[in-house]
Amino acid sequence: MAGIEEILELERLERDMFRGSVHPTVLQRTFGGQVAGQALVSAVRTVDAAFSVHSLHGYFLRPGNPTIPTVFLVDRVRDGRSFVTRRVTGIQDGEAIFTMSASFHADGDEGIEHEDRMPKVPAPAELPDAQADEVLAASELYREWKNWDLRIVPAEETAKVPGLAAQQRVWMRYREQLPDDPILHICTLAYLSDMTLLGAAKVPHPGVVTQTASLDHAMWFLRPFRADGWLLYDQTSPSAGFGRALTQGRMFDADGNMVAAVVQEGLQRIQRDQSRRDIETGNMA
Template sequence: MNTPSFHGIQAILDLERIDKDIFRGRAMESKVFVRTFGGHVAGQALVAATRTVDDDKRVHSLHGYFLRGGKATEETVYLVSRVREGRSFATRKVEAMQNGEVIFSMQASFHIAGDEGPEHRDEMRRVPDPEDIKFKTDEMPASLKGLISEWADWDIRVVPSASYESDERSSGQQVVWFRSKQRLPDDDTFHICTLAYMSDMTLLFSSMVPHPGHKVQMASLDHAMWFLRPFRADEWLLYDQSSPSAHAGRALTQGKIFDRAGNLVAVTVQEGLTRTLRDGTSELPTPKQAPEG
């Protein structure tokens, strides 16, 4: 695979087309991850799907399952199936492969541009502006500190819980401002695929807010997203996260993503492994510690 002439997220999302519906994505360059970061494979899978859809349609949702722990140092091959080709909607299935095994399976749905209907949206929570947040990592879990240092291309600012009004009915809440530090191409689809990558950052950690100090083995199990309105991933986005349930070593998390003007641009739901840490295991499991399918 030829190395792209650019770096960061543009290099990650620059897939090589090796056949009509077969693509290859580059490996990760990481000092932290042994297993492939979920956002990495989800973002690349979405790029593969969009490359097989006509320009008059835009992705509006994806649903994916992380089936095996991929190896961060290895390239990933993406096989796209054209499930549906309608006038208003198209559906694609993508399987991400390493060493002959599926590590991630995703379906993505695309909708024709220009449809009209009623409009409404939830309001954005009142929080401090990102410029007013003093970035403190000493209060974060050790595993999250390491990940934020790994994500050097992203500006991630966790909003202090004392600076916004919390929902008393919600057990786990976390609010994060984030954006790409790089100026990204003026391409709506590229920003959507970038947000698919970014959406796996920090989300599962919202499930640990009610359990400070409790060490768990963490891994994304599935991930769903709905893309609602246009946005730019290199401008500030507010990720309003909550965790309605944790039980039996799994936690459910959800997030609303707003642009700075308060428009709800995307929604995420994810279930993750939050198994109480056993002796000899790490909070971010290696491929051998990944959950079995």
């Protein structure tokens, strides 16, 4: 599988037009995190380095074809003194498959400060690598993500918050050391954020086979971090119904700093043919 630096490498076709690279994949449809990550890279390349991305909001409109490149068109919506806004449309075969708005903020503003406390969980070193699990390692998704170290926190080894419908926690990091470029780590986190999050909605429904795909995705970058360092992805699903599920995630670094927040709605249709496996490609079916 390609490394994250290769996946996020784009070709500039025009001033505000970019083409994503194509890489071998075991998935039938383009992974949603790849589309979002490449879209964010294209937006970043049109913004002055004095501004850092602080949020993105994206919609998965059509399934992506992983065998052909996606072209990203960037609209320079606003260039202000403190904030910059970009709109990005990902296109394949003349049709939009993804649209995203990204907002950038000039560093240096002062304001109030607070953050949630990281849940108490076992350290990553106390948990097995998902690649050591024969069932997980054989699945399409984990083969696709073999460059990532994923360690699921067992439900019995972490304190649950009373009253929440569904909860799941996963330690994650990129296995290889990445360059120090903060933008690379932010775009890598956009890729990572689509991993496992919709699975939180399945926690109260063991054994139920669903057709699963991302519908929309919002993300806020709160504090500096490294994607090649351990990040705890604290996930919940407050509601599911009518074939859709809402999921939320908070990301903490190993020191307990809350570095990002994610909200995602996904398709969760009951799969009538129970012999079929979950379809978790990260994009709309």
